[in-house]
Amino acid sequence: MDNVSSSILTFDKLTKLNLSIPDYQRPYVWELKQIKMLLKDIENSKSGALLGSIILHEIKRDDKTIYEVIDGQQRLTTIKLILMVLSEYKIVMENHNGYSNYLSNVSFFHKISQDNIKNNYEYIKNYLSNEDKAKDFLEKLEKTQFIIVATTKADDAFIFFDNTNSKGKKLENYDLIKAFHLQSIKNEKMLNKWAKYYEGLFEEKCKTQPNIKTLLLKFLIPTRLWIKGSSRDNKFDKVAFNELCNEDLDGKRATNIGILSNYKYGDDFFKYLKKYEKIYKSILENNESFNPLWKPHSKVGNLNTFDGLMMCLVLCESKFKNSKEISPSLSRVVYSHRLLEDRVNCPKNAKDLVKHIYFASYASEVEKLLEKKGQKCQEEELKAKKTIKAKTHNELTAYLDNFYKNFENKIVYKHKYNDEREK
Template sequence: MNEIKFDLSDENPVSSNVASFSALASELELSIPDYQRPYVWEIKQTRMLLKDIENTKDGALLGSIILHKTENKADDGKTIYEVIDGQQRLTTIKLILMASLNNHNNLKELLEKYNNYLKDVSFFHKISQDNIKTNYEYIKNYLSNEDKASKFLEKLEKTQFIIVATTNADDAFIFFDNTNSKGKKIENYDLIKAFHLQAMQERHKDLQNANARYFESVINADKYNINDFLNKILNFTRKIIKQEHERTKWRSDDLIFDEFCKENLLGQSSCDYGIISDFANGVEFFDYFRKFYEILKIIRQTDFYQKLNHLDGTGYLQKALCMCMVVFMDRFKSGNFDKMMRFATRIIYANRLTYQSVRWESTMGSSEKIIKTIFLNNYESRIYEILDEIARECYLYEQIEIAKNPIDGGKRGDYKELCKDYLNEEFKKYGILGHFLGEQNGAN
């Protein structure tokens, strides 16, 4: 068994070792902090890990483990290391040890030295509990033969890991792999959540679990929309207002960690600038997330928004509409929601009428104009004056484009019908210039 030694100091805050699982599990006091994402591995990933260990020879490498050395001590005086990356593999190995012990009394002596491995780890997420139960039963069946289990454990003990330890939690996140080679992709929202929950540890411990539970409940209910919410709506909108956006980068969500996880060394609150606010690490971010996520839910639940669903196969138009309405509802809490919703639709959806397919650049260009108009004006009446001018520009644009390419079915034709039957009547109620449909001026 190779001994693990980390050469850590103020001058050298990062150190690494290559060590066997036997050394890792018996020498280090490991803890999985509450701010980590749930245990999400399913049988597919568990089976792959079992096969990888079973097929190893002479202690082959099984990936990296990233640890944060804390100031806390365990009951036996050992320093506690928090697992920043590797918790899915390490938790699954804990299940392997438990299943082997419960299956085979003859292996008890072999496994005694690992009694303290992840001994105090608890999982309050239901998704974690369900996956642990399922994977435990799978492993128990997989290692039901005692001879097979004994040989498997011998290989597990020799399996090697690259262990990176740091005294600085921020450095640990820098090293945090976005993808486990044999596991599930770690989503950006998991990294953002972990960053801010970790920042709350010293000053807001009572709020940590509450915010973790809220965030996980949102992910469980709306998993496939969270990255879109953070990137396509909040991140894009912030960059538009701050004039930091480049449209060529708008399709990527690689930069949202940098946008939402800027270090606030003093941890002090800053002024509230609405959607472009910065926030002290932790509490203010979760307040910010909750506020804008709840606004978005309201927008999506409106009948008007729902009627537009089938006209936007790409999702670009509705995302652009949401960006505008999120800014409006934040800036003008008692503003005329219905009127603004229709004004934004009138302008953003102009290209649905004039093109068979949605053009991302023109859609984002339209939303930029609306977002800047809303954010930079203090009077709602002035915003409508500016948007009316933009709507008239759209009307002239539609005339020119439809003259060149008459409406001829497809989704563009569907949108024409919706305009005739519903939208232009809705625009008329609020004094908004409707879409140009062609036949209004004698065109075919």
């Protein structure tokens, strides 16, 4: 490609580039394991360590050439921390004032970045604990080399965007999804807005605030796949990127059909994500009375009953605005299978319902379906009642009693779930 160039730069030449880390990049996630490895690589090298490839997007801004870092920000940020430590030894750095301009305008607003910067800086400071060691380390650092791949096109830069750094942490799919959609937004204000919104989803703010992993891997991706008829019930992270990032579309939405809407890149995707995050959050906030039953079971790796229930409720709310009215009967049906199987990672009933809800034209269709399924659940529970009570682990029996107690006066079709269960 004519617009792509590659070269090997020494550390001294690299620091003279006007480098910038875009807001759409992931936080600074390197921890002590990666820091120790990088320091040893530099220290143990006699002729200069080769510290891997750096992928840059070359842009013009105010008559200046700026190189946005597409891949390599973890290493480059760590080197910035090393230089900050070395700058405390004035004799060591007396002839290297130019290094002060290296990544001078980069800011890290994410708490993950700030915590890692603080911890790593303290470790590096202890590692370079005296002037002689610092001086020797700087000499070796200056001999290091980097393979630089630079392109003037953002799309080409993204093609070179590695899934792993040579010595770093693997990029998660939610990091790649963010980068894919943000890199196409040209308006800097909008780019910053969506970058901060997305990063905010990594934080556990409260019990009713879903984080990015929950939204993608326990809601959006499985719901989309179940509607499409996929049999995949785990490892949703493996298909997340392909499901939400469509390079072959025409630049706009190819479909606009609710939760199955597809996006090539950009602003529309973040609006889509925010829409369902808002609905998910509102359902948790407005259904406090069911919290004793709605146990997220966060330690379970695969999807669980709670996740399946939330898929159904969010779909009902997005289509019919009736999640609060229908939540008792939905919970009644979804949790029945969890009771019978004695497993928390058991969303079978939810999986059967998701497709019906998505393709239903009216809320009444869903209500009739739940009434029918509720009757079937009642019959199955009555047949299994003796087996359930005979189990040595009586947690399930207590759970079943609590289940009926919570639903006795709240079930929408309560005439179908009366005291017949005691006969």
